Amino acid sequence: MVVNAKFRELDILDWKVQISFTTENALTRASRNLKINSEVGLYFDGKNTEVDLFFQNRANMERDLNIFLREFEGILENDIWRIKRNKIERLDYIKVIENILDIQTIVMTSIWIDDGVFHAEFIFNRSLTREISGIILDKLVKIEGAKLEYIGPNNGFFGILEEINKRCELSIIQLEILPPKKELKMPENPMGDHWIRILKKPYSTDFIKGVYVVSGEPTKPEALTEVINNKVYEAKSDNKLLSYFISGMHVKRIPTIAAIQRLDIPDFRLWIVFPSLFRNEILKIAADAREDLPEWHPTLKELYSFKEIV
Numbered sequence: 431m432v433v434n435a436k437f438r439e440l441d442i443l444d445w446k447v448q449i450s451f452t453t454e455n456a457l458t459r460a461s462r463n464l465k466i467n468s469e470v471g472l473y474f475d476g477k478n479t480e481v482d483l484f485f486q487n488r489a490n491m492e493r494d495l496n497i498f499l500r501e502f503e504g505i506l507e508n509d510i511w512r513i514k515r516n517k518i519e520r521l522d523y524i525k526v527i528e529n530i531l532d533i534q535t536i537v538m539t540s541i542w543i544d545d546g547v548f549h550a551e552f553i554f555n556r557s558l559t560r561e562i563s564g565i566i567l568d569k570l571v572k573i574e575g576a577k578l579e580y581i582g583p584n585n586g587f588f589g590i591l592e593e594i595n596k597r598c599e600l601s602i603i604q605l606e607i608l609p610p611k612k613e614l615k616m617p618e619n620p621m622g623d624h625w626i627r628i629l630k631k632p633y634s635t636d637f638i639k640g641v642y643v644v645s646g647e648p649t650k651p652e653a654l655t656e657v658i659n660n661k662v663y664e665a666k667s668d669n670k671l672l673s674y675f676i677s678g679m680h681v682k683r684i685p686t687i688a689a690i691q692r693l694d695i696p697d698f699r700l701w702i703v704f705p706s707l708f709r710n711e712i713l714k715i716a717a718d719a720r721e722d723l724p725e726w727h728p729t730l731k732e733l734y735s736f737k738e739i740v
Contacts, residue, residue, distance in 0.1 A: 436692075436701075437587050437588065437626070437690060437701075438586075438587075439626045439643040439645075440586075440587040440626065440628060440643065440690075441586045441587055442555055442643055442658070442661065442662060443535070443537060443553040443554055443555055443584075443587065443641070443662075444553075444555060444556055444583060444584060444586075445553065445554055445555065445556045445558075445559065445581070445582065445583060445584060446539075446551060446552065446553045446554075446580065446581070446582070446583075446584035446590070447530070447551070447552050447554070447562055447566075447578070447580065447581040448549065448550070448551045448552075448578075448579040448580040448581075449526070449549070449550050449566075449570060449576065449577065449578055449579060450547050450548065450549045450550075450576070450577045450579050451523040451547070451548045451550075451573070451575055451576050451577075452546070452547050452548075452575035452576075452577075453521070453523065453548070453575050456498075456501065456502075457481070457483075457502075457515055457543075458543070458546040458547070458548075459546065460495075460498045460502075461543045461544070461545065461546045462545050462546030463494065464492070464494060464495050464498060466483065466485050466513075466543070467485075467542070467543060467544045467545065467597070468483040468484055468485055468542065468543055468598075468685075469484075469540065469541070469542045469594075469598050469685040469687070469705055470482065470483060470541045470542055470543055470548070470685060471483075471632070471679075471680070471683060471684070471685040471686070472527070472538075472541050472631075472632035473632050473633055473680060474528070474632060474633075478516070479524050480514065480515065480516045481514075481515040482512065482513065482514050482515075482683040482685065483512075483513040483515075483543065484510055484511060484512050484513070484683060484684075484685070484705070484707070485510070485511050486509065486510055486511075486707060487506060487509045487510065487511060499511065499513070502514070502515065505683075507682075508710065508711065510707055510708070512682075512683040513683075514683060522569075522573045522576075523548070523573055523575075523576055525569075526565065526569055526570050526573065526576070527541075527550055529565050529569060530552055530562065530565055531552075531630055531632075533554070533558060533561045533562065533565075534558075534657050534664045535554065535555065535558070535641045535657040535658075535662050535663070535664045536552050536553070536554040536558065536562075536630070536641075537552060537553050537554070537628055537629075537630050537631065537641055538550065538551070538552050538630065538631045538632065539551050539552065539553050539590050539594070539687070539688070540590075540594050540687065541632075542597065542598070544597070549579070551590075553584055553587070553590060555657070555658055555662060556583075557657075557658065558657070559581075562581065563581075566578055566581070591687070591688070591703065591736060592736075594687060595736045595737065598705050599705065599706040599707075599735060599736070599737065600687060600703055600704065600705065600706060600735070600736040601703075601704060601705075601706040601708075601709055601712075601733065601734065601735045601736065602701055602702070602703050602704075602732070602733070602734060602735075602736065603701065603702050603704070603712055603713075603716065603730070603732070603733045604699060604700070604701050604730075604731045604732040604733070605699065605700045605701075605716060605728045605729060605730060605731060606697070606698070606699055606728070606729045606731045607671060607698040607699065607700055607726055607727065607728055607729075608698070608726070608727035608729075609671070609698060609725075609726050609727075610725050610726070613669070614693070614695060614698075621642055621644055621663070621665070621693070622644060622646050623646070623693065623694070623695040624644065624645040624646055624693065624694050624695070625642050625643065625644040625645065625692070625693050626642070626643050626690065626691070626692045626693075627640040627641065627642045627643075627667070627690065627691045627692075628640065628641050628688060628689070628690050629641075629667075629672075629676075629686075629688070629689040629690075630664075631686065631688075631689075633676050633680065633686070637666045637667070637668065638666065638667045638668070638669070638672065638673060638676065639664060639665070639666055639667070640664070640665060640666075640667045640691075641662065641663075641664055642662065642663045642664070642665060643661060643662055644660075644661065644662075644663065669691070670723060670726065671700065671719060671723055671726045671728060672689065672691065672700065674715075674718075674719050674722065674723060675689070675700070675702060675715060675716075675719065676689065678715040678718065678719075679702075679704070679712075679715065682708070682711050682715075684704055684705070684708045684711060684712070685704070685705060686702065686703075686704060687703040687704055687705070688701070688702070688703040689701070689702055689703075690702075690703075699731070700728075703736075706735050706736075709733070712733075713730075713733070716728060716730060
């Protein structure tokens with residue numbers, strides 16, 4: 431089980447940028463005072479933004495924590511507290527995240543809150559350094575409480591997951607898929623017969639954007655945004671099974687660390703990387719997908735914690 435080999439094509443996204451934002455509100459005060467540190471689910475819906483946090487239930491719940499959970503309508507399910515902050519106005523730091531994600535083929539690998547500070551990390555190919563630099567120098571440095579923590583080479587996609595796993599134990603589920611035949615042909619699949627795709631994240635409610643690393647010539651390159659000649663592209667996706675998973679995780683407020691698909695005709699596979707606390711719920715989503723989308727024939731191939739492979 432060599433995960434870094436499975437995703438080695440993603441190492442072409444060989445640079446990373448990490449930024450942080452210190453802002454004072456009820457959520458950041460709770461994180462700081464009540465020791466709520468969490469990976470964050472970030473969703474865009476038109477002009478609104480949704481932020482989802484989670485933490486494991488505690489044996490002794492102090493009074494201030496109970497007040498916070500009531501105020502934010504926290505939900506306790508499967509011994510995990512889930513907190514949803516909805517319809518947040520697009521504050522300056524949210525706009526910066528959006529601006530970065532507007533750059534073609536940049537992927538958000540993680541957003542998290544630690545001791546009241548939000549952190550966000552993105553990976554990209556080094557050829558896009560000029561575009562990233564423009565956002566940092568023109569926008570980020572002008573926001574009070576915003577910092578550039580790092581910009582430079584990363585340790586590969588596997589190394590990125592290792593870093594996240596140090597603060598939040600991760601698991602990976604792999605499904606083998608046999609989709610309807612039309613999904614592998616034009617116009618549903620303009621990428622050709624061999625590619626790997628990672629979703630940009632965060633997920634909006636209208637469509638999903640993916641970054642593709644291809645082997646060979648795409649079937650319809652004019653339908654794609656090419657960033658690195660004949661190698662890396664960005665395109666929108668309407669993959670039914672993937673959308674089902676992302677929607678199910680959103681409903682359960684499960685942050686998605688990564689969603690990756692690989693096509694090597696006839697093999698089609700999906701990997702979801704997620705916080706290990708949600709293992710049983712991810713399996714339930716997979717079971718529901720098998721029942722609700724039988725034409726995709728999803729089959730569970732692997733489920734393991736990241737620490738088992740490092």
